[in-house]
Amino acid sequence: MLTLDNVTKVFRKNDKNFVAVEDLSFNINKGEIFGLIGTNGAGKTTTMRMIATTLKPTYGQINVCGFDSVKDDANVRKCIGVLYGGDTGLYDRLTARENIEYFGRLNGLNDDAINKQIEYLSEVFGLKGYLDRRCGSFSRGMKQKTSFARAIIHNPQVMLFDEPTAGLDILASEEVIDFIKQCKKLGKTILLSSHNMQEVEELCDRALIIDHGKTLCSGTLENILQQTNTNSIKEAFIKIIKKD
Amino acid sequence: MKNKFFNQFSIVLKKELKDAFRDKKSIFATFILPLILFPIFFVIIGMSSNSITDKAINPKLTIVTTGTESSLSVNSQEYKYFEENIFSISDDLKVNYVECENFKDALINGDIYLALIIEENFLNNINDVTKSVNIQVIYDDRSTSGNTTASVIVEVLNAYSDALLQDRVEELDPDISMTPVVGSSLSLSQAFDDIQRYGTDSTILLLIIPMLLTMLISIGGASIATDLVAGEKERNTFEPLLSTGASRFSILSAKYAVIIIFSFLSAIAEVLSILISMLVTKDMFATSAFSSLYLPFSGVILVVLNLLMLAALFSGLLLILTSTSNTLKEAQSKSTVIMFLPMIIAFATMYTDVTDISLWSMCLPIYNVVISIKLLLAGVMNYAYLWGALAINVIYAILSVFVTVKTFSKESLITK
Ligand SMILES: Nc1ncnc2c1ncn2[C@@H]1O[C@H](COP(=O)(O)OP(=O)(O)OP(=O)(O)O)[C@@H](O)[C@H]1O
Ligand SMILES: [Mg+2]
Numbered sequence: 001m002l003t004l005d006n007v008t009k010v011f012r013k014n015d016k017n018f019v020a021v022e023d024l025s026f027n028i029n030k031g032e033i034f035g036l037i038g039t040n041g042a043g044k045t046t047t048m049r050m051i052a053t054t055l056k057p058t059y060g061q062i063n064v065c066g067f068d069s070v071k072d073d074a075n076v077r078k079c080i081g082v083l084y085g086g087d088t089g090l091y092d093r094l095t096a097r098e099n100i101e102y103f104g105r106l107n108g109l110n111d112d113a114i115n116k117q118i119e120y121l122s123e124v125f126g127l128k129g130y131l132d133r134r135c136g137s138f139s140r141g142m143k144q145k146t147s148f149a150r151a152i153i154h155n156p157q158v159m160l161f162d163e164p165t166a167g168l169d170i171l172a173s174e175e176v177i178d179f180i181k182q183c184k185k186l187g188k189t190i191l192l193s194s195h196n197m198q199e200v201e202e203l204c205d206r207a208l209i210i211d212h213g214k215t216l217c218s219g220t221l222e223n224i225l226q227q228t229n230t231n232s233i234k235e236a237f238i239k240i241i242k243k244d
Numbered sequence: 245m246k247n248k249f250f251n252q253f254s255i256v257l258k259k260e261l262k263d264a265f266r267d268k269k270s271i272f273a274t275f276i277l278p279l280i281l282f283p284i285f286f287v288i289i290g291m292s293s294n295s296i297t298d299k300a301i302n303p304k305l306t307i308v309t310t311g312t313e314s315s316l317s318v319n320s321q322e323y324k325y326f327e328e329n330i331f332s333i334s335d336d337l338k339v340n341y342v343e344c345e346n347f348k349d350a351l352i353n354g355d356i357y358l359a360l361i362i363e364e365n366f367l368n369n370i371n372d373v374t375k376s377v378n379i380q381v382i383y384d385d386r387s388t389s390g391n392t393t394a395s396v397i398v399e400v401l402n403a404y405s406d407a408l409l410q411d412r413v414e415e416l417d418p419d420i421s422m423t424p425v426v427g428s429s430l431s432l433s434q435a436f437d438d439i440q441r442y443g444t445d446s447t448i449l450l451l452i453i454p455m456l457l458t459m460l461i462s463i464g465g466a467s468i469a470t471d472l473v474a475g476e477k478e479r480n481t482f483e484p485l486l487s488t489g490a491s492r493f494s495i496l497s498a499k500y501a502v503i504i505i506f507s508f509l510s511a512i513a514e515v516l517s518i519l520i521s522m523l524v525t526k527d528m529f530a531t532s533a534f535s536s537l538y539l540p541f542s543g544v545i546l547v548v549l550n551l552l553m554l555a556a557l558f559s560g561l562l563l564i565l566t567s568t569s570n571t572l573k574e575a576q577s578k579s580t581v582i583m584f585l586p587m588i589i590a591f592a593t594m595y596t597d598v599t600d601i602s603l604w605s606m607c608l609p610i611y612n613v614v615i616s617i618k619l620l621l622a623g624v625m626n627y628a629y630l631w632g633a634l635a636i637n638v639i640y641a642i643l644s645v646f647v648t649v650k651t652f653s654k655e656s657l658i659t660k
Binding site: 049052053054055056074077078080082084087088089090091092093094098102103105106107108147150151154 | 252255256259262263266267476479480481482483484485486487488489490491655658
């Protein structure tokens with residue numbers, strides 16, 4: 001469903017080359033949740049951006065749902081839903097419904113399909129009472145849930161979640177995690193980046209540990225634990241990063 | 245493919261317009277404020293010019309004999325003579341006579357606008373046909389009222405002198421003509437009715453409208469432009485937008501169109517507000533300016549096309565500015581810089597004579613548009629200039645679009 005082949009991203013920073021992602025390869029199968037774990041600046045967001053086609057890989061190829069991310073970028077964007085973590089942005093002067101509708105239309109949905117999806121997603125995220133209120137007054141959690149609905153309004157096959165629970169309280173995080181589990185049940189292909197190892201343990205089938213753009217370790221969670229001879233992903237992560 | 249583009253274009257355009265019109269602050273600044281400010285501006289100008297004429301026809305003045313400092317009394321023979329014979333020549337003039345100890349101090353302090361210095365034996369000399377009487381007018385040149393009062397009084401003195409002369413000549417021989425030469429002038433269109441006079445001769449229209457229209461068309465979209473990309477970046481909505489199925493090009497085009505729409509809307513709002521204020525203040529030029537305003541259709545079309553190209557040029561520039569800024573603040577300070585450009589260039593055209601335009605000015609963006617509007621409004625249909633300016637403005641617009649597309653396809657667009 002999602003394949004990265006020897007992907008490298010080089011930025012030019014103050015006239016020097018800076019390698020943000022180096023020779024990264026992995027693939028994610030349908031219905032699988034794949035974790036991308038790394039410290040700040042490891043290259044997680046850069047990877048997500050390359051898959052979402054807003055950045056082009058300097059070397060290597062990315063294939064999403066059979067489309068090449070460079071040659072067929074518009075089709076790639078149609079079959080992915082991206083949620084950028086941290087401080088998610090909504091149009092404050094538009095209502096939650098208008099925000100979600102906007103992205104639905106841009107992804108080529110007709111009004112009927114949009115209304116059905118909004119009905120469904122607002123049920124799942126408990127957005128019902130808020131749909132027709134302007135987003136400017138929303139709490140962080142409400143915003144994140146609206147962004148979530150907006151990102152997947154077109155029911156994409158592949159979902160990219162970049163630190164989806166960053167800045168959320170426990171209850172809101174729990175809702176998000178539950179939703180990701182539901183997506184998996186629906187057979188979606190999910191790439192999840194996170195700092196939260198508990199979250200990774202709870203959700204991911206496989207994971208990849210990345211640091212300074214380099215792949216340090218990858219495989220199923222059990223695999224990683226075995227390789228590092230540890231009992232938890234948190235321990236494994238610290239051990240691997242420190243050794244490097 | 246084409247269909248898809250227009251579809252995405254209109255989705256983004258609709259959303260941006262809805263979003264913009266919900267932004268009360270920017271709507272207020274772009275449309276409501278000028279609608280209020282211009283009428284106020286005109287009323288104030290009208291009031292102050294009225295008060296100047298008021299003061300000129302009710303001048304505060306005094307009369308002093310040469311060599312002395314203090315005024316003649318209001319009951320003096322001399323003042324009586326002035327009041328009955330000289331000041332009465334003008335029906336409007338109502339002198340406000342001020343007696344003062346020291347006329348110089350009174351002038352400096354602004355107690356009076358002017359002092360009339362007369363000779364000691366003024367009353368004798370004025371009735372002596374062999375003599376010429378000197379009257380010196382010392383006025384306060386620091387104030388507009390002083391200046392106008394002085395010219396009003398000198399005019400009255402001259403008129404009195406003419407009247408005296410006429411009396412004296414008539415006494416000698418009543419058949420001598422008092423107006424041996426009479427000059428009068430007629431404008432081209434007054435002289436020949438077969439000349440179609442285009443345009444207007446209202447100076448305010450000729451001076452203000454071309455400058456204002458050009459400035460607003462160039463930068464009227466600035467405030468919305470900063471919001472369109474830098475604002476989206478600041479609020480973290482830009483990257484999600486670029487990650488949707490829509491193409492970058494359709495998003496860019498829609499944002500481009502929004503800026504052009506706003507610059508035209510703000511220009512229309514300003515022109516409307518000027519027209520409204522002229523009508524409201526019943527300005528002397530308003531009625532005559534409009535009754536005589538006749539513009540040839542082809543000229544109007546050429547000017548509108550020139551304006552459109554200018555809008556395209558500046559919308560591109562503004563989009564580039566906002567796209568290369570990461571925060572609203574940054575975009576705003578960049579656009580402040582660009583705002584001075586049209587202002588300075590537009591002001592440079594202030595004293596350009598429409599019948600004597602150098603061709604090289606055709607190549608100057610902004611400048612050539614102000615001149616084009618001036619030509620149209622003044623009724624000088626210099627089609628070579630209008631077409632030439634249009635051709636050059638098309639080139640600028642294409643360049644601007646090209647650079648904008650380049651900027652928008654850069655990767656650095658999304659990163660902060
Ligand atoms: N456009 C860019 N130009 C130059 N350097 C960049 C650019 N984008 C990212 N980088 C650098 O690449 C590295 C990886 O950044 P990235 O945002 O992918 O990290 P991350 O793993 O998402 O970190 P975080 O956990 O903080 O989100 C960082 O050192 C960052 O400074
Ligand atoms: Mg990141």
